[in-house]
Amino acid sequence: MNPDQVLTMRSKSEYNVKIPSDKASTCSITGICSLPSGxxxxVDNTNKKVILLDKSCNVSSHCDVSDPPLDICPITSSEVAVTVMCDVQFISISNGQLVIGxxxxxxxxxxxxxxxQGALYITDYTALYHYPLTGTLAKKIYEDTGGDWTG
Structure with missing residues (x-):
C-alpha cells in the first residue's frame, strides 16, 4: 500500500461472543481468523476459550483450552492452530463443532x-521460530533480546 493512500471504513459492527459459562465478565479476543467456509x-484469552462463529457471527461452538490462548491461524480449510502458553493446540471443525486435536x-x-506452505512461524517474546507441522524445531530465524518484549 502506498503510504499516502487513505483508507476509509464504511461500517462497523459489534458482536457478542460471551458464553453463559464464561467466568469473566468480559471477553478478551486476542486472535481471530476466517476459514473458506465463512x-x-x-480466541478468548480471559475465559480460556476458542469460539466458532457462523456466517452471521453467532456463536455456534466453543471449546476450552488449558491456558489463556494468545493467537490463532488457519492450517487447512477446517483446522486451526492456537498458541497456548508453551504449546500449539490444533483444533478442527467437524459437523459444525470444534474438536480438539x-x-x-x-x-x-x-x-x-x-x-x-506447510510451516509454522511462531514468536515468543523475543524470537521468531520456524517449525514444520510435525513439531520439530527447524530453526530460530531471528532473536532480539534488547528489550523485555520485542513481540
Missing part, C-alpha cells in the same frame, strides 16, 4: 503464530 474463529509442545512460549 466461519470465523476467535493434537498438541505440539514447545521449549519456549508461543505468543504469535502464522502458517505458510
Amino acid at each position: 466461519h470465523v474463529i476467535v 493434537r498438541k505440539m509442545e514447545l521449549s519456549h512460549y508461543a505468543v504469535g503464530i502464522a502458517h505458510h
